[in-house]
Amino acid sequence: MSSTHLGRDLDTTRPHSARMYDYYLGGKDHFAIDKQAAESAAEANPNVFACARENRAFMHRATRALAQEHGIRQWLDIGTGIPTEPNVHQVAQSVVPEARVVYADNDPLVLKYAERLMRSSPQGRTAYIEADFHDPDSLLNAPELGEVLDLSQPIALSLNALLHFVTDDADPYGIVGRLMAALPSGSALALSHATPEFDPPTWEKLAAVYNGAGTPVRFRTKAEVARFFEGLDLLEPGLAICHRWRPAQPDGADTPTDTQISLWAGVGIKP
Numbered sequence: 290m291s292s293t294h295l296g297r298d299l300d301t302t303r304p305h306s307a308r309m310y311d312y313y314l315g316g317k318d319h320f321a322i323d324k325q326a327a328e329s330a331a332e333a334n335p336n337v338f339a340c341a342r343e344n345r346a347f348m349h350r351a352t353r354a355l356a357q358e359h360g361i362r363q364w365l366d367i368g369t370g371i372p373t374e375p376n377v378h379q380v381a382q383s384v385v386p387e388a389r390v391v392y393a394d395n396d397p398l399v400l401k402y403a404e405r406l407m408r409s410s411p412q413g414r415t416a417y418i419e420a421d422f423h424d425p426d427s428l429l430n431a432p433e434l435g436e437v438l439d440l441s442q443p444i445a446l447s448l449n450a451l452l453h454f455v456t457d458d459a460d461p462y463g464i465v466g467r468l469m470a471a472l473p474s475g476s477a478l479a480l481s482h483a484t485p486e487f488d489p490p491t492w493e494k495l496a497a498v499y500n501g502a503g504t505p506v507r508f509r510t511k512a513e514v515a516r517f518f519e520g521l522d523l524l525e526p527g528l529a530i531c532h533r534w535r536p537a538q539p540d541g542a543d544t545p546t547d548t549q550i551s552l553w554a555g556v557g558i559k560p
Contacts, residue, residue, distance in 0.1 A: 305323060333497070361444075492551065
């Protein structure tokens with residue numbers, strides 16, 4: 290999710306978290322200033338590239354699990370970022386072709402590439418909303434959301450690597466609670482969140498890079514991340530470092546350590 294305000298023109302004079310993330314993933318949708326900031330972040334924490342890859346892999350597994358095991362057919366993905374294939378709708382529709390996905394972000398660059406997010410299966414549907422996580426009521430009341438998603442049926446709220454860009458003064462717990470309150474029983478919350486617990490000095494350096502670039506961050510502990518799931522039933526294995534959340538392969542020589550990834554991840558179902 291960008292730190293720019295809704296409707297503001299694309300700002301290429303300062304680095305942007307979504308474009309930095311694109312660089313970590315090996316994408317091409319970023320500018321020189323983003324590359325410079327991303328390389329500074331990598332100097333502070335060389336594991337940012339592995340973190341980005343494992344975050345995407347967790348999103349794929351969580352989406353499949355919700356579609357295959359819990360009958361979810363609708364997704365609301367907030368803080369979408371620059372499209373990277375396969376995205377949520379491609380993963381969901383590979384399991385259930387009729388899946389419907391609404392993406393939301395307030396970054397003008399995402400809007401530029403939103404056409405990629407519209408390539409739905411014939412049976413399903415996708416839409417993109419320019420909206421701000423900090424204004425959940427505006428997002429929930431967006432006409433495009435109601436046209437694609439049925440709010441009387443379960444919806445998965447996907448918040449991947451978003452909430453560590455929401456500082457405490459913005460009331461992230463209250464916003465997540467407002468969004469989940471609008472969704473019916475059987476809905477889900479899937480999220481990943483950076484943590485400083487395993488290597489505080491390194492993550493302090495990384496926070497300094499982002500804060501210095503004009504993107505405030507708030508990395509949180511496991512207990513703090515667990516608060517987002519209050520009132521929900523966590524799926525096995527509970528809150529885990531994201532590469533350990535139902536991994537596709539058993540641990541091996543190439544398995545990263547928890548310190549290297551440092552991203553808590555979980556999926557909860559609303560009773």
